[in-house]
Amino acid sequence: MKIYNSPMAPNPRRVRVFLAEKGLQVPYEDVDIGKAVNRQAEFLKKNPLAGVPVLELDDGTCIAESVAICRYFEMLQPEPPLMGIDARDCAIVEMWNRRMELALLLPIADSFRQRHDFFKGRIRQCPDYAEVQKLNALDSLAWLDRELANRPYIAGDRFTIADITALIAIDFGRISKIGIQPEQKHLARWHAEVAARPSAKA
Numbered sequence: 261m262k263i264y265n266s267p268m269a270p271n272p273r274r275v276r277v278f279l280a281e282k283g284l285q286v287p288y289e290d291v292d293i294g295k296a297v298n299r300q301a302e303f304l305k306k307n308p309l310a311g312v313p314v315l316e317l318d319d320g321t322c323i324a325e326s327v328a329i330c331r332y333f334e335m336l337q338p339e340p341p342l343m344g345i346d347a348r349d350c351a352i353v354e355m356w357n358r359r360m361e362l363a364l365l366l367p368i369a370d371s372f373r374q375r376h377d378f379f380k381g382r383i384r385q386c387p388d389y390a391e392v393q394k395l396n397a398l399d400s401l402a403w404l405d406r407e408l409a410n411r412p413y414i415a416g417d418r419f420t421i422a423d424i425t426a427l428i429a430i431d432f433g434r435i436s437k438i439g440i441q442p443e444q445k446h447l448a449r450w451h452a453e454v455a456a457r458p459s460a461k462a
Protein backbone atom coordinates (compact mmCIF):
# COMPACT_ATOMS: atom_id res chain seq x y z
CA MET A 261 0.00 0.00 0.00
CA LYS A 262 1.17 3.55 -0.68
CA ILE A 263 -0.16 7.07 -0.97
CA TYR A 264 0.71 9.32 -3.88
CA ASN A 265 1.47 12.59 -2.17
CA SER A 266 2.59 16.14 -2.72
CA PRO A 267 4.30 17.84 0.22
CA MET A 268 3.13 21.30 -0.86
CA ALA A 269 -0.53 20.69 -1.66
CA PRO A 270 -3.48 20.97 0.75
CA ASN A 271 -5.47 17.82 -0.03
CA PRO A 272 -2.62 15.36 0.58
CA ARG A 273 -1.97 17.18 3.84
CA ARG A 274 -5.52 16.39 4.94
CA VAL A 275 -4.73 12.68 4.64
CA ARG A 276 -1.31 13.01 6.28
CA VAL A 277 -2.79 14.82 9.29
CA PHE A 278 -5.62 12.30 9.53
CA LEU A 279 -3.15 9.38 9.55
CA ALA A 280 -0.95 11.15 12.10
CA GLU A 281 -3.97 11.52 14.40
CA LYS A 282 -4.60 7.78 14.01
CA GLY A 283 -0.93 6.98 14.64
CA LEU A 284 -0.79 5.14 11.31
CA GLN A 285 2.20 5.08 9.02
CA VAL A 286 1.70 4.51 5.32
CA PRO A 287 4.50 4.93 2.76
CA TYR A 288 4.26 8.07 0.64
CA GLU A 289 5.46 8.52 -2.92
CA ASP A 290 5.77 12.14 -3.90
CA VAL A 291 4.38 13.12 -7.28
CA ASP A 292 5.92 16.21 -8.86
CA ILE A 293 2.75 18.23 -9.43
CA GLY A 294 4.95 21.25 -10.23
CA LYS A 295 5.99 19.40 -13.39
CA ALA A 296 2.40 18.16 -13.87
CA VAL A 297 3.44 14.50 -13.54
CA ASN A 298 -0.03 13.94 -12.10
CA ARG A 299 -1.49 14.95 -15.46
CA GLN A 300 0.54 12.42 -17.47
CA ALA A 301 -0.91 9.16 -18.77
CA GLU A 302 0.70 6.94 -16.14
CA PHE A 303 -0.86 8.83 -13.25
CA LEU A 304 -4.19 9.31 -14.99
CA LYS A 305 -4.54 5.52 -14.90
CA LYS A 306 -4.59 5.82 -11.11
CA ASN A 307 -6.84 8.88 -10.98
CA PRO A 308 -8.47 10.07 -14.21
CA LEU A 309 -9.15 13.40 -12.50
CA ALA A 310 -5.39 13.82 -11.91
CA GLY A 311 -5.55 15.00 -8.30
CA VAL A 312 -3.38 13.86 -5.42
CA PRO A 313 -3.66 12.20 -2.97
CA VAL A 314 -4.31 8.71 -4.27
CA LEU A 315 -4.19 5.62 -2.08
CA GLU A 316 -2.97 2.54 -3.97
CA LEU A 317 -3.76 -0.76 -2.28
CA ASP A 318 -1.61 -3.87 -2.62
CA ASP A 319 -4.16 -5.38 -5.04
CA GLY A 320 -3.76 -2.35 -7.32
CA THR A 321 -7.02 -0.66 -6.34
CA CYS A 322 -6.64 3.11 -6.46
CA ILE A 323 -8.73 5.29 -4.18
CA ALA A 324 -8.73 9.03 -4.83
CA GLU A 325 -10.60 11.79 -2.97
CA SER A 326 -9.14 12.72 0.42
CA VAL A 327 -12.30 11.93 2.38
CA ALA A 328 -12.64 8.50 0.74
CA ILE A 329 -9.07 7.71 1.74
CA CYS A 330 -9.74 8.91 5.29
CA ARG A 331 -12.91 6.79 5.41
CA TYR A 332 -10.88 3.70 4.47
CA PHE A 333 -8.50 4.21 7.38
CA GLU A 334 -11.32 5.15 9.78
CA MET A 335 -12.90 1.76 9.04
CA LEU A 336 -9.60 -0.09 9.45
CA GLN A 337 -8.75 1.72 12.66
CA PRO A 338 -11.74 3.35 14.37
CA GLU A 339 -9.69 4.81 17.25
CA PRO A 340 -9.53 7.70 17.78
CA PRO A 341 -12.80 8.35 15.97
CA LEU A 342 -12.39 11.25 13.57
CA MET A 343 -15.56 10.73 11.51
CA GLY A 344 -18.16 10.23 14.24
CA ILE A 345 -19.17 7.52 16.70
CA ASP A 346 -22.85 6.79 16.02
CA ALA A 347 -25.47 7.61 13.37
CA ARG A 348 -26.27 11.08 14.73
CA ASP A 349 -22.66 12.00 15.38
CA CYS A 350 -21.40 10.65 12.03
CA ALA A 351 -24.02 12.75 10.24
CA ILE A 352 -23.05 15.86 12.17
CA VAL A 353 -19.34 15.36 11.47
CA GLU A 354 -20.10 14.74 7.81
CA MET A 355 -22.25 17.88 7.66
CA TRP A 356 -19.45 19.99 9.09
CA ASN A 357 -16.75 18.42 6.99
CA ARG A 358 -18.82 19.02 3.84
CA ARG A 359 -19.35 22.62 4.94
CA MET A 360 -15.62 23.05 5.50
CA GLU A 361 -14.98 21.65 2.02
CA LEU A 362 -17.66 23.59 0.19
CA ALA A 363 -17.72 26.88 2.09
CA LEU A 364 -14.03 27.18 3.00
CA LEU A 365 -11.58 24.91 1.19
CA LEU A 366 -13.21 25.31 -2.21
CA PRO A 367 -13.32 29.14 -2.23
CA ILE A 368 -9.79 29.29 -0.82
CA ALA A 369 -8.55 26.84 -3.45
CA ASP A 370 -10.36 28.76 -6.19
CA SER A 371 -8.75 32.03 -5.06
CA PHE A 372 -5.46 30.38 -6.00
CA ARG A 373 -6.41 28.11 -8.89
CA GLN A 374 -8.47 30.64 -10.82
CA ARG A 375 -5.65 33.15 -11.16
CA HIS A 376 -2.26 31.55 -10.46
CA ASP A 377 0.29 30.62 -13.14
CA PHE A 378 0.59 27.16 -11.57
CA PHE A 379 -2.80 26.27 -13.04
CA LYS A 380 -2.36 28.00 -16.42
CA GLY A 381 -2.94 25.39 -19.10
CA ARG A 382 -4.25 22.88 -16.54
CA ILE A 383 -7.73 24.28 -15.96
CA ARG A 384 -9.89 27.02 -17.43
CA GLN A 385 -9.20 30.10 -15.35
CA CYS A 386 -11.24 33.15 -14.49
CA PRO A 387 -9.32 35.66 -12.34
CA ASP A 388 -12.53 37.58 -11.55
CA TYR A 389 -13.92 34.41 -10.04
CA ALA A 390 -10.76 34.12 -7.91
CA GLU A 391 -11.66 37.52 -6.42
CA VAL A 392 -15.28 36.51 -5.83
CA GLN A 393 -14.19 33.31 -4.12
CA LYS A 394 -11.76 35.25 -1.95
CA LEU A 395 -14.67 37.33 -0.67
CA ASN A 396 -16.72 34.16 -0.15
CA ALA A 397 -13.86 32.64 1.85
CA LEU A 398 -13.62 35.76 4.01
CA ASP A 399 -17.38 35.53 4.67
CA SER A 400 -16.94 31.92 5.72
CA LEU A 401 -14.17 32.84 8.16
CA ALA A 402 -16.47 35.41 9.81
CA TRP A 403 -19.25 32.81 10.01
CA LEU A 404 -16.89 30.21 11.49
CA ASP A 405 -15.76 32.67 14.14
CA ARG A 406 -19.38 33.02 15.26
CA GLU A 407 -19.85 29.24 15.28
CA LEU A 408 -16.74 28.67 17.38
CA ALA A 409 -17.97 31.08 20.07
CA ASN A 410 -20.08 28.22 21.45
CA ARG A 411 -17.99 25.06 21.15
CA PRO A 412 -14.34 23.99 21.14
CA TYR A 413 -14.22 22.25 17.76
CA ILE A 414 -15.90 22.67 14.39
CA ALA A 415 -18.29 19.71 14.77
CA GLY A 416 -18.75 19.85 18.55
CA ASP A 417 -16.79 18.78 21.61
CA ARG A 418 -14.31 16.52 19.85
CA PHE A 419 -11.55 17.04 17.29
CA THR A 420 -12.70 15.53 13.96
CA ILE A 421 -11.96 15.46 10.25
CA ALA A 422 -13.87 18.75 9.96
CA ASP A 423 -11.12 20.44 12.02
CA ILE A 424 -8.49 18.94 9.74
CA THR A 425 -10.22 20.25 6.61
CA ALA A 426 -10.68 23.71 8.12
CA LEU A 427 -7.10 23.93 9.43
CA ILE A 428 -5.62 23.02 6.09
CA ALA A 429 -7.95 25.33 4.17
CA ILE A 430 -7.05 28.28 6.40
CA ASP A 431 -3.32 27.54 6.23
CA PHE A 432 -3.52 27.32 2.43
CA GLY A 433 -5.33 30.67 2.41
CA ARG A 434 -2.06 32.43 3.28
CA ILE A 435 -0.86 32.12 -0.32
CA SER A 436 -3.90 34.18 -1.43
CA LYS A 437 -3.72 36.55 1.56
CA ILE A 438 -6.87 35.10 3.08
CA GLY A 439 -6.50 34.92 6.83
CA ILE A 440 -8.15 35.08 10.22
CA GLN A 441 -9.04 38.70 10.98
CA PRO A 442 -7.83 40.37 14.21
CA GLU A 443 -11.37 40.53 15.64
CA GLN A 444 -12.02 36.81 15.01
CA LYS A 445 -10.93 35.70 18.48
CA HIS A 446 -12.82 32.43 18.58
CA LEU A 447 -11.44 31.31 15.25
CA ALA A 448 -7.94 32.36 16.32
CA ARG A 449 -8.28 30.40 19.58
CA TRP A 450 -9.41 27.31 17.68
CA HIS A 451 -6.67 27.66 15.05
CA ALA A 452 -3.90 28.06 17.64
CA GLU A 453 -5.13 24.91 19.38
CA VAL A 454 -5.43 22.65 16.35
CA ALA A 455 -2.22 23.97 14.77
CA ALA A 456 -0.37 23.04 17.99
CA ARG A 457 -1.36 19.37 17.71
CA PRO A 458 1.64 17.24 16.66
CA SER A 459 -0.39 15.97 13.68
CA ALA A 460 -0.46 19.46 12.16
CA LYS A 461 3.20 19.04 11.19
CA ALA A 462 2.45 15.97 9.07
Ligand SMILES: N[C@@H](CCC(=O)N[C@@H](CS)C(=O)NCC(=O)O)C(=O)O
Pocket residue numbers: 266269270271272293296298299310311312313324325326327382
Ligand atom coordinates in the same frame (compact mmCIF):
# COMPACT_ATOMS: atom_id res chain seq x y z
N1 LIG B 1 -11.26 16.37 -4.39
C1 LIG B 1 -9.89 15.94 -4.40
C2 LIG B 1 -9.02 17.10 -4.85
C3 LIG B 1 -7.65 16.64 -5.33
C4 LIG B 1 -6.82 17.84 -5.81
O1 LIG B 1 -7.34 18.80 -6.40
N2 LIG B 1 -5.51 17.78 -5.57
C5 LIG B 1 -4.64 18.87 -5.94
C6 LIG B 1 -3.64 19.11 -4.82
S1 LIG B 1 -4.41 19.80 -3.40
C7 LIG B 1 -3.84 18.54 -7.18
O2 LIG B 1 -3.58 17.38 -7.44
N3 LIG B 1 -3.41 19.60 -7.91
C8 LIG B 1 -2.56 19.50 -9.06
C9 LIG B 1 -3.33 19.53 -10.35
O3 LIG B 1 -4.58 19.65 -10.32
O4 LIG B 1 -2.68 19.46 -11.37
C10 LIG B 1 -9.50 15.41 -3.02
O5 LIG B 1 -10.26 15.64 -2.07
O6 LIG B 1 -8.49 14.75 -2.85
